[in-house]
Amino acid sequence: MFTSLRTKLTLSMLVTSLAAISVMALITPWLLEIRFEEEARQVHFSRFVRLIENFREDNGQWGGQENALLLHKRILDSSSRLARSPEASPSHPGDLKPERHPLDSETFRYVLADPQGFVFMPFGDYQAGQQLTDRQLERSEPLYNGDQLLGYALGANEFPMTEQDKSYLMIQSRSMLLGAAAGLIVTLLLSLTMGRQLIKHLQSLTRAAIEMSKGNLNQQVSVEGKDEIALLAREFNRMALELNNTYAELKASNETIKAQAEAMQELSLRDELTGLHNRRYFNQQFRLMHHQAVRYGENLALALGDIDNFKQINDRFSHQIGDTVLKQVAKLMAEEIRDADILARYGGEEFVILLGHTDKHQAEGLVDRIRAKVAAWPWQHIHKDLSVTISFGISDKLDTDLGHSMLVEADNRLYEAKDQGRNRVCI
Known part of the structure; x- marks a missing residue:
């Protein structure tokens, strides 16, 4: 039993940690890739803007099909010069390649156009000098230098990502997986350590409870600390001590036992707030008096009373x-x-x-005195704006149905009193 509880505790901690780590491992790489692509996109766009600015400074103007074709030719010439340059290849295996043209890359996936939509850097089926349609421009991202529109970049569905970029993302993902594995190991060690101590305390409490169930009430558990288990142990010790003392007192005096039993019986039949009998007591007496009235043909009246607008009293003045x-x-x-x-x-x-030997008209006189007394009582002593009234419904209907019809009839008359304006008695 105890091993099973320890296993459940360990598994619950592991499953909780695994769930949290799994969510992190799934969401974090996705967010990282989105952030990485956004940063890379901004780098690309800044290069596009610099390319256009350089051309505009050299050429003195920008825009139109002629300039778009001229810039395209300049890009191709620049790429050809870099390809023919001896510096394009490293002289030693450890040397780094010189930076290629920012648009001369196998990973480039953008169509670049001027403000009028004329393409100066094609991709895929697009041609240099071709003018993008309005629909294509709507799908493009504008290139700004400050507030000035320099052109548009129409990206492909696949984001341009270099092998270096992919390697960077892979390293990040592996780092997170290693961290998750380390977290699981730490969680397992902590759960085993904490679970062993917890089970030890629970074993002590269980043994003491079993002994108490056998009648050995003098039980105390030694658990130190301030956590919930220690608090439970202290409360157990207190209850065990109180129960043991109570049992000794009850065993010493049969009269005390009887008095306490009677007191508890009375409390179970009394309403704690008003001191009146409660519904349980009423039901007991109603069954007896109703049976007697039906059997011997005696009168019996029942009055249901309800304080008018009591919810408003609570809401307006407080509970x-x-x-x-x-x-x-x-x-x-x-x-x-x-x-x-x-x-x-x-x-x-x-x-x-419940009024024995009383018909509904006699009951009406008594209940109406109560209604008037409630309405006339100086409720301003409790609160200056307070006034209280009560409505009643009365029935003396006797059927052989254990009093159900009498209760229903009285309740219907009570609703009738409410509908007629409250503070009244209906029979």
Whole structure:
């Protein structure tokens, strides 16, 4: 079991690290290549601009088919001179070749044209002196010197990249792969080291929990540190000590056990905020009283009450004031009902009153007193702008359906009271 947990922990750390490193290894080269191509493109464009500027300085003018053909011829002549030059080849194996013409390259993939679109450096099926169409110019990238348009560069789908460029990108990719491999090794070592210590602490906690399940409550775990496992161990020790003390106290006195059980039972049937009985208690009593009323033909009335616009009270004045309103309404209702009646908080801002030996007209009188008392209470003592009212729906319908129809009828009458303007009782 413990080895399996250690394996899962190690694998989870490895998978997480591998996922992060894989994303980096996939995205980073792609971003690097995009950045590299952009920088290389700018270098190409700067060379194109210098070439045109040099021609314009020598020729005194630029633009038109004649100048485009003249510049094309000058480029070809320059390439021929470099090819015939003895310096074009190194005299020794270790010597570097002299720089060739920037446009005389096997990797060149651009068609260059002047501002009117006349081609002076063709590529592919394009010819020198040919004029590019408007559509082709739209796909071209303009060449500027400051704000002055000098021409256009129409690139091929394949970006011009030299063997040196490809070698540089390959070195970068391999470096990242080596870094990723090193990261995985470090992650594996850390996960094994940290996992061993973590499993050791979890083993201590598990053994102590097993002993407690057997009835040996006097268990303490020794784990030092400030991490979550140490915190869990301290909380376990505290709970074990409290449980052991509680068990000793309960074992010492049967009366104490009974009193605590009764207190817990009462708490489970009480609403914590208002102190009234809760819905669980109401359901228990409703089933008994409804069954008795049906069996012996006795009267039974049920009233559902709902504080009007309670959400607006919470939103406008705060939830703290809303809680105060709930407690005060509960107090006012409790002052009016009889000892034999059942009053409970049904949920949220809803209350329910169960009245035995009472028909709906008798119930209406009692509930209307409650409604008037709530409306007249000085709510300004809680907040100067606060006013509270409550609406009720009453039913005394007895069917052999465990009280479902009575609840539905009371709820329908409550909605009717809301629709008629609130602060009223409908039967």
